[in-house]
Amino acid sequence: MNYLPIFLDLKKKNILVVGAGEIAFNKIKLLLRSGAIVNIISKDICSEIKELLNKKKVFWISHTFSSTYIHKMFLVIAATNNIKLNKRVFQICNKFYKLVNVVDDQSKCSFIFPSIIDRSPIVLAVSSGGTAPVLLRLLREKVESILPLRLGDVAKIAGNWRPIIKKKFDNVLERRRFWEKLFNSIFVQYVISRQTKKAIDFLMKMIDEPNILRGEIILVGAGPGNGSLLTLRGLQVLQEADIVLYDNLVSLEILDLIRRDAKCICVGKSAGIKNITQDEIIKLLISLAKKGKKVVRLKGGDPFIFGRGGEELEAAKNAGIDVQVVPGITSAIGIAAYTGIPLTHREYAQGVIFITGHKCKNSILNNWSILSDSSYTLVIYMGSLQALNISQKLIFHGRSKSTPIAVISKGTMIKQKVFIGRLDELDKVVKFAINPSLLIIGKVVLLHKKLEWFNTFNELNKIKHTSSIVNLI
Incomplete structure (x- = not known):
């Protein structure tokens, strides 16, 4: 700075x-x-x-x-x-x-x-330190466009009522919840549309309502890793959280966006290491919410795609706790886009199937005949440890040995790496990738070289004397 x-x-x-x-x-x-x-x-x-x-x-x-x-x-x-x-x-x-x-x-x-955005008494100052004035001007224009002109009047009214609110709610957390509730209500719209009397009446009604501290649990999808892929609603929730329980797959970029005074607890799981159990995570979520906390369960990708979000939501509902879900860009979709691999394509794949790899060993859990249909792209989460079993099952049930495969590590991040090969070499290809990695199987992988746009490269092009790995593109 x-x-x-x-x-x-x-x-x-x-x-x-x-x-x-x-x-x-x-x-x-x-x-x-x-x-x-x-x-x-x-x-x-x-x-x-x-x-x-x-x-x-x-x-x-x-x-x-x-x-x-x-x-x-x-x-x-x-x-x-x-x-x-x-x-x-x-x-x-x-x-x-x-x-x-x-x-x-x-x-x-x-x-x-600095470049100033004036919504007095709200004032935003932005600076590039003199390095990029044109970029700064464009940034200011974007910020100006999303801030209502009468936003300052909202702050003025809030300032006038602040001493009354302080007397009404002597608990700091209660006051903060009151203001959050007010600023997320129609009160703001009343002020912006010059309906000041309605705004004041609404504010007074909220003061008279009991402001019992009700905790809540919000499941938030952090996306595939790149901080810019977090949704706007996800960012807003992270800025409101009292406590955030996050997974190992959540990037530092995303963690840096959490409100500074929020408590952050890592509850991630890793293969081969003794981890906190899912039951313990659920008990912790409910316990914290019952104390009146706004608890965010932050997950990589989307909470409802192999994120066990359904289990946590169900448990919260059973405990009578208020819940919200903020979807995220699931890793399969985000990573595929950043590698230039369209998961569906009229000439290559009529559909896409998502599965998780860590249960592929038990064939009862998967209909391998469907998964082996070459007209579908197959995307496998957490599939590296079962790569050999997966390739054998798919080939046995009809997938061609030469089916193109991609193994992507650090997807959407600056260190993203893409490894290309064929299905009968899947167990060898995954050894070059750093876990966690995503597996994409199907003809759409052939489009990677032509459509790649992110700052990535095919690592296998750097590997010399590896004849068992076939780069199909």
Whole structure:
């Protein structure tokens, strides 16, 4: 972080602006909006600043700059075309420990102006540290577009009622739940649509309602790993959570998005290691929710695709606990997209089947005749340990030995690796991949080389003298 973002209270504070041209005028407008007392030093004054002088909104104090003028100033802005003068202003301000900004010269700034999104009293400041102003402008436009213009009025009303709410609910957690409930209600829409009376009536009704702490359990799908693939609703829930129980497959990118003061507990499972059992996870979820906590169960992919989300949801329902489910991009869909392998294609596959590999050893659990139909793409989660058994069963029931297969590790992540081979070599191919990995079996794998777009590469192309592995594409 090159700059510490802070918000300064400039109300009734003396600010010195050296220069009175168009650039200086833009800074002066911003300073006046913050309630600053603007003092100007300049020989030449543009028409816009002359108008401000005539209206006594700013004050002209001298034609020429002198160090004596900065002593009573809170901060200084140099906005002239005179490079030597700007440098002199910068050096003197540093000598007397004054904040200074030399416009368009980042090397001579002890502070910089961010890009501001003003919904007062809500103010967002965004900066690229001077590195990418055009990118910053585009980002600001996107943020501006999603923030209602009257959002500040919501904050103003909340601020006015804050002392009353504090008296009504002496528990911090109760107060936070009240505000979360209010801001997620129609109250906000009433304010934005200028129906202030309705908004106040709604707020008063909510105050009078009993605000019993009711815990809840929210199942959230974190997606296949890449942080940008988390859903907007998933992000919102992570920012509201009191406690997050997460799996090993949830990436650090996603974990970094959790509310800072939320408690995070890893309940992941790994093969061959003594782990917390599913029953223990369910008991922990219910216990925490009964204490009035908003508990998020964060899972890789989607909670209802081999995530045991159904079991956890059922247990919560049986315990009388409020529940929500936030779907995630399941790993099969996300990873296939990031490898350029379409799971269905008119010329290659008329459908797709998802199965889990860790139970494939018992043939009773799978209809291998259906799984061996070459007109379907087969996607296998957690299939590496049973790779040999899977390939043997599929070949025995009719899949061709030369059926293309892909084994993908670290899918959708910057270290994603794709290994291509054929079905009768599946047990050898998986040895090159780091677990956990995803297996895709079917003709659609042939499209990988042509359609790949993410920053990946086929690891088997790097492996020399491995004739038993056949790269079909």
